[in-house]
Amino acid sequence: MSSNFSARTQPQLVSQLRLRRRNIYILPTRHGLMLGVIIITILLGSMQYSNSMGFLLAFLLTAMSLLGLFYTYYNLVGLTISATAGEAVFAGEIGSIPLWFDNRGLPARFAIQTESFQGFIKKKAFKDLFHVRQPLTPHTAIFDLAADQLQRIDLSILTNQRGLLSLGRITLSTTFPLGLFYAWTYLELHNAQLIVYPRPGGILPFPQGLASNGRNASVRGDGEDFSGFRSYILGDSPHHIDWKAAAREKGLLIKQFSGNEGAQQYLFNLQEVTFLGDLEIALSQLCDWIVQAHRQGLHYGLVLPTVSYSPSNEEIHYENCLLALANFKS
Numbered sequence: 001m002s003s004n005f006s007a008r009t010q011p012q013l014v015s016q017l018r019l020r021r022r023n024i025y026i027l028p029t030r031h032g033l034m035l036g037v038i039i040i041t042i043l044l045g046s047m048q049y050s051n052s053m054g055f056l057l058a059f060l061l062t063a064m065s066l067l068g069l070f071y072t073y074y075n076l077v078g079l080t081i082s083a084t085a086g087e088a089v090f091a092g093e094i095g096s097i098p099l100w101f102d103n104r105g106l107p108a109r110f111a112i113q114t115e116s117f118q119g120f121i122k123k124k125a126f127k128d129l130f131h132v133r134q135p136l137t138p139h140t141a142i143f144d145l146a147a148d149q150l151q152r153i154d155l156s157i158l159t160n161q162r163g164l165l166s167l168g169r170i171t172l173s174t175t176f177p178l179g180l181f182y183a184w185t186y187l188e189l190h191n192a193q194l195i196v197y198p199r200p201g202g203i204l205p206f207p208q209g210l211a212s213n214g215r216n217a218s219v220r221g222d223g224e225d226f227s228g229f230r231s232y233i234l235g236d237s238p239h240h241i242d243w244k245a246a247a248r249e250k251g252l253l254i255k256q257f258s259g260n261e262g263a264q265q266y267l268f269n270l271q272e273v274t275f276l277g278d279l280e281i282a283l284s285q286l287c288d289w290i291v292q293a294h295r296q297g298l299h300y301g302l303v304l305p306t307v308s309y310s311p312s313n314e315e316i317h318y319e320n321c322l323l324a325l326a327n328f329k330s
Contacts, residue, residue, distance in 0.1 A: 202285030
């Protein structure tokens with residue numbers, strides 16, 4: 001019997017789960033236990049003194065508790081939960097993973113709580129079985145679901161390191177309506193994940209670009225036709241600074257030209273930053289250069305031991321480069 005219960009409390013990795021009666025567990029909270037003690041005390045006193053009003057009060061409280069038990073349990077039954085991958089973020093930022101609650105054809109639900117431990121299984125103490133309320137954490141969300149609706153709830157997730165980050169086990173629970181009973185279930189959805197890019201940062205200056213013939217270039221965009229301005233980057237030639245704009249306190253702007261084979265490109269190579277001594281620091285430096293280059297609309301490429309990307313400035317190229325850094329393994 002205990003082995004069957006243990007197997008049932010281990011969530012299966014699924015993409016979508018419909019909550020049925022066998023998936024939900026329920027126990028009295030500490031308030032429910034206190035009410036139980038009060039009811040028993042009233043019954044014992046009524047039996048001792050043959051007090052009919054005491055019996056009536058005890059039976060009314062018992063009926064109220066049983067009705068609350070029913071509503072608490074069915075506040076979860078019938079829900080269908082699924083997840084989609086969250087948007088990629090940089091390490092150190094707070095990401096969010098969308099959970100979809102399908103309540104179509106069903107009544108409204110109230111005070112539902114989700115809690116995630118991001119892959120860590122919280123050991124339950126004896127007091128946790130009776131839902132002694134703990135302070136809410138960034139992993140917790142409390143919400144209501146409208147009747148006959150498909151509703152999205154974004155669950156926050158902390159990102160401390162790069163790579164594919166899974167939300168892990170999710171506890172879905174409720175104490176609605178009276179707080180006398182605690183109903184809960186466990187979820188583990190394999191789509192509840194997101195990509196975490198390395199944290200942009202570093203101490204190295206922006207590298208010198210390469211001309212289209214592969215040689216080092218000392219100026220950026222030295223073509224014949226003027227094509228616009230961009231912000232100054234450390235290492236730009238002072239000959240291309242718009243000094244008139246600087247005099248008008250508009251900041252340092254670089255004149256860009258096109259139509260010449262000397263147009264500059266940038267190639268960020270992991271081998272050139274390995275002297276930093278730590279892989280994560282080196283990847284953060286590459287990430288910082290990529291973010292800077294993309295913001296300026298420059299053509300840049302990435303070279304890793306496992307993959308390389310030719311210079312480009314497309315949005316998909318930017319995402320591919322960051323994804324390669326996030327998933328890189330030495």
